[in-house]
Amino acid sequence: MVKSIPTYSQFGCIGSGFSAIGLGATLKRWYGITDVRFFERHSDLGGTWWANKYPGCACDVPSILYSFSFAPNPNWSQVLATADELCEYLKYVAGQYDLESKMTFRAEVYRCEWRHQTKRWRMYIRNLDTGETLIHECQFLFGATGILVKPRPCDIAGADTFKGPIFHSAEWRQDVDVTGKNVVLVGNGCTASQIVPAIVNKTKHLSQFVRSKHWIIPPINVPYTKFWQAIFEHVPGVLAFFRFSIFLYAENDMRGFFMTKAGEAYRKYYEGVATRYIKKTAPAKYHDMLIPDFSLGCKRRIYDPGYCKALHAKNLTVSQEPIVEIVPQGVRTKDGNVTKADVIVLASGFDTNQYMAGIEVVGRSGQTINQHWESWDGPEAYACSALNDFPNFFMLLGPNTTTGHTSTVMAAENNINYALRVIKPVLDGEALFVEVRRDAEERYSREMQAALKNTVWFSGCHSWYNKEDADGNKWNSMTYPKFQPQFWWESLFPVYKDWIYQASNSGCRSLEGST
Known part of the structure; x- marks a missing residue:
């Protein structure tokens, strides 16, 4: 049930899943900021892990890695956590940083517009219990709406x-x-x-x-015994070592996504592993239905x-x-x-290659996000997060942050850390707002799509990673075509000359001397 909400907060966030909770926790950890409000259309926090309640629902990335770097959990019951266990973890982290008290549930944000006179975002929020519209304003707007949000409509007649x-x-x-x-x-x-x-x-x-x-590959899910849980909790460094080891193992898989000789050799090896596993484990009558004729990772x-x-x-x-x-x-x-x-x-999947779905976000010039993306063949964003003409606005797990091999929680943390570094001059009172340059966004988008064309995701299969037009042209706004350490490194050192900081009502500047 929607309770009364304040009319203003410094930070407004749409969503209450991993990305949103990571944002709230990092604001408090880095800057001591607690003036943040979260708006969630569901009746509890957890995002996709709360929404998906189907039997057997679980993560397909080891939970030691599919968790926040700043909130390790020694008590995972198994390698691949269930949806319920992930929601419990998120509840715990939210409690540690007093975030749940800042969340409004059954509240659907349907429109956000930049008010240039006040340098604020105005959020229009529908109370799903009463139909009433609520208004909330914020200095910084974060979209943490997730990637797999809108179920694909049934396309079967009758x-x-x-x-x-x-x-x-x-x-x-x-x-x-x-x-x-x-x-x-x-x-x-x-x-x-x-x-x-x-x-x-x-x-x-x-x-x-x-x-x-x-491609179905051998299982990796096994229970963690009480012994290992005790080791993780009480022996310093063991859990961190496990996390780093899993990270390295997963990151090694990225080699197989590049269209190189080494990448092809890697794929062929694991295609053989998967084929042998399927033939050994599944009934022979289904082998032809199960074994793909496209490259592993597509x-x-x-x-x-x-x-x-x-x-x-x-x-x-x-x-x-x-x-x-x-x-x-x-x-x-x-x-x-x-x-x-x-x-x-x-179990027909989701409408993908969509971001901020169902929310009309209106920028400084009166243009919506979808109108902004008409300049391209699909959604994109500078640093997978920001758009020109949309000041003080960042998407978490925005375009091209999905990975085919490792934890998206790591990508969300990279998004958060990057954004909070970029807005620091605004927080310090040195500028009224910050906005990425148009030429920087265009350059980043071109480089991203060029890099993606040299990956297995463009190798020919029909995949939810890609959007294809009537002429067969593909646009991938889902996956990140580099190693995750590169994304992490970029989040450490923003290229400040790619950003415009408005220092006063009449003047703008860039931090040209910074990298």
Whole structure:
């Protein structure tokens, strides 16, 4: 329930997931700033890890690395934390920095506009319980809305005719019990591979319809024993060493994403590992459906959460036959057959290559973010975070921050650290606002797309990483085409000459002497 909120805060943030909590904690750690408000459309903090409640939901990056560098957790129950455990961790960190008291839930930000006279952002917020509009202003606006936010709409005809429950995996119906039911699952990406082993033994029959293939690699998830948890907690340096070791191991995988001879050799080796694993673990009748014909890494890899073994279940059928229609009794496939269903689950992914989705952000000149991006073939941002014409505004996990090999929490921290260094002169009263130069943004965008063209993400497969137009031109606003240490290094040393600082109502300056 939305409580009364102040009309102004120094920092306003949209969202309450990893990025938002990282921002609030770092503001307090670095600058002692506590004047921040968070606005969250859900009823609790946690972002995507609160929203996704489907059976088997878990992270696919080791939790020791998928956590804040400033808030290590020695008590992870397993290598790959579940969604519930990640939410508990975020609750703990938010509590440590007294952030939850600064959060307003069931509050949907639908418009933000820069007010140049006051040098403030005005936020228009919808109370989802009453429909009332609230107004809040802030000096600095941060978008921490996440990447996988908007479920992809059902593109199969006849969905409204189905007699039973039909829902997207990201909107899992907690009131629907699949026990003893005939369930149709559409999709076979990371989410579907977690759902299948989690529910197959409960269902009467599970029918999975796959649309594409994914590289499935051997599992890495094992429990942490009480012994190891005690070592992590009480022996100085051990947890930090583990985190750094996992970071190095994961970072080594980035070699396989470059279109070089070394990258090709790396991919071929792990394609062999994955192929042997699939053939050894999954039923032979499904091998042709499972083993891809594209390069490893072009789509997100799947660390097997038990999916391949689950395919041996007698009450499971996997089909590549395209679904052409949803009918009252289930789904009709291209061959004319009808598969009966009591429940249909759509694990069909999200609308990607969208940022600040559903929020109209209006900059200094009256132009919206989407209008700004019409100058390009898709979303982009300087340093993966900032846009010309949008002063004192930063996106966290903005365009091109996703990684195909390591923790996005690290990328979020890099975004936060970079932004807080850039705004320091404004915080110190040396300027009224800061804004990235247009030429710097254009240069950064060109360099980013040029680098991406030399990666496996442009090697030919159809992937949610890329947006493709009618002429076949691709634009990738999702992934970062360099090693993460490079992103970290860039966050340490902003190129201040790429930024405009307005020192007074009439004068602007750059910090030309800085790197």
